[in-house]
Amino acid sequence: MADIELRGVNFSYQKGRQVLHDINISVEHGKTIGLIGANGAGKSTLLKLLVGLITDYEGIIEVLGQPVEKKNLSDIRKKTGYVFQDSDSQLFMSTVYEDVAFGPRNYGYSEEIVQKKVMEALCKVHIENLKDRQIYRMSGGQKKLASIATILSMEPEIVLFDEPTIALDPKNRRNLIGILNSMPETKIIASHDLDMILDTCEETVLLSEGRIVCQGKTKDILKNKELLEKHDMELPLCMQDRRTNE
Amino acid sequence: MAKIDKAIKDIHTADNTSERNNSVHPVSWLLVTIIYIIAVVSFQKYNIAGLAGMVLYILIQCMWHEISIKDMIKRIWPVFLLTVLVGIANPLFDRTVSAGVLSMATLILKGIFCVTASYILFTHMGIRQICYALRILHFxxxxxxxxxxxxxxxxxxxxxxxxxxxxxxxxxxxxxxxxxxxxxxxxxxxxxxxxxxxxxxxxxxxxxxxxxxxQVFPERYNTVRSVAYAAVWCIAILALRIFPVFEMMEAAIWRILNLGV
Structure with a gap:
């Protein structure tokens, strides 16, 4: 059984302006799927549907075998982490420790277990030294890693990333790619950063104006210059002919 | 810019400090503050001498928890100003000017004491623990x-x-x-x-x-300390409410001086 299953999903924020059209995606356990598309293609909306931040959709969405409906949201959210595009939206407590502990505490774990989970999550993203750091004193890269730790401390089976490499410098970006690759969870990564998608995802879904244009092996899609350009995207930098820029 | 940045920093620092420093249960703190505010509000409008004694609670709390009075005034002066503005109108409504001035002073003091007590509660407990206490009290x-x-x-x-x-x-x-x-x-x-x-x-x-x-973890709080804290303060506040401390001190000083003479 697939961890994530979407069948014939349609969604519109307001009548007459449909954002997603007939979306069919199946994500097997442990796979990493890239979700690419131009601005406004519907990537973030699709991720929000999976965690029930939007529930008035048409069609079928199942996460870990449970339909995404109000009555199942608590279960689904316990097993599905969502890393926001903007880390400032994700981090709202005063210190890294408090923020990472927020999820486990809400699920009723004792302080001893919470502490263990927090330390494990911080170690996974290599920021255990920032445990007591105040959030407002952190750099963008550190905040992104702390955001991921807030999700990992809940030990989710699925993690959804919305533009994880946005505003990261090359070193932090490389570090993040390493972390993403070391995570065994099922992952969906929505991004414009096609080089990162190439480095982290086995399969990719290309969205354009709310429709799936193409899905398959990442390498096959990302080397198709014509397909990408037709949908307002460009080849990943590593696949571009550098001589044309010189 | 720097002011906003400092304000954000201050809020986070207050949250942080309050999370770490407390072994007294937030309910004890909240109850003491509520009782203090009730005691302050319950003074007659011309009983300024009795009311003045309530300042001792504020001073002791500030000294005990190392809360800077200067910082406190800096942060809540707009509320003080509002209290003064409300109080200034009072002489117009009271029977005589002197009684009006007296009740104005009482009103201003009451406002200042209540706001200050709330400020002390907030800086020492943090919003999370205050909300936790409110939930326990079935708000x-x-x-x-x-x-x-x-x-x-x-x-x-x-x-x-x-x-x-x-x-x-x-x-x-x-x-x-x-x-x-x-x-x-x-x-x-x-x-x-x-x-x-x-x-x-x-x-x-x-x-x-x-x-x-x-979520707040009850196991971190010390029950004996919490009960003792609430009990001692409630008795002290009650004493301050009943006995006009400053008047008694004044009388005592005069008595000593007279004895000396």
Missing amino acids: PKELVTILLLMHRYLIVLLKELERMQLAYKLRAPGQRGLHFKTWGSFVGLLLLRSIDRAGEVYDSMQLRGFNGTF
């Missing part, structure tokens, strides 16, 4: 959640304000403050942006299991 969950989220919203609002102000300043060098023509759009946009951001923060909280109550 409606909806109200407590609103209080908690308003506190979070304040931080979000300040952060957005900081960003917008920076963007404005960079494009309006040499201009002091905001031009009045931009006030409307600036405030409108600030509200829209901060509401959007607050929505995202709330989504993020919900996705991590938030159901209206912040």
Whole structure:
């Protein structure tokens, strides 16, 4: 059984302006799927549907075998982490420790277990030294890693990333790619950063104006210059002919 | 800019300090503060000598918890100002001018004491523990959640304000403050942006299991200390309410001086 299953999903924020059209995606356990598309293609909306931040959709969405409906949201959210595009939206407590502990505490774990989970999550993203750091004193890269730790401390089976490499410098970006690759969870990564998608995802879904244009092996899609350009995207930098820029 | 940044920092620091330093249960703290406020409010409007004795609670708390009185005044002076403005109107409504002035002073003192006691509670407990205490005292969950989220919203609002102000300043060098023509759009946009951001923060909280109550761990609190703290303060406040401390001190000093003579 697939961890994530979407069948014939349609969604519109307001009548007459449909954002997603007939979306069919199946994500097997442990796979990493890239979700690419131009601005406004519907990537973030699709991720929000999976965690029930939007529930008035048409069609079928199942996460870990449970339909995404109000009555199942608590279960689904316990097993599905969502890393926001903007880390400032994700981090709202005063210190890294408090923020990472927020999820486990809400699920009723004792302080001893919470502490263990927090330390494990911080170690996974290599920021255990920032445990007591105040959030407002952190750099963008550190905040992104702390955001991921807030999700990992809940030990989710699925993690959804919305533009994880946005505003990261090359070193932090490389570090993040390493972390993403070391995570065994099922992952969906929505991004414009096609080089990162190439480095982290086995399969990719290309969205354009709310429709799936193409899905398959990442390498096959990302080397198709014509397909990408037709949908307002460009080849990943590593696949571009550098001589044309010189 | 620096002021906003400092305000955000102060809120976080207050949250942090309060999380770490407490072994007294928040319910004890909250109860003592509520009793203090009730005691302050219950003074007759001409009993300024009795009311003045209530300042001892504020002074002792500030000394005990190393709360800077200077910082406290700096942070809550707008509320003080509001209290004074309300009090100033009082002589117009009271029977005679002298009685009006007396009741004005009482009103101002009452306002200042209540605000200061709340400030001490907030700086020492932090919003999370206050809300936890309110829930234990069976305050409606909806109200407590609103209080908690308003506190979070304040931080979000300040952060957005900081960003917008920076963007404005960079494009309006040499201009002091905001031009009045931009006030409307600036405030409108600030509200829209901060509401959007607050929505995202709330989504993020919900996705991590938030159901209206912040979790606090009761095992960290020392029961004996908490009960003792509440008991001692309640007796002290009651004593301050019944006995006009300053009048008694004055009488005692006179007696000593007379004996000396």
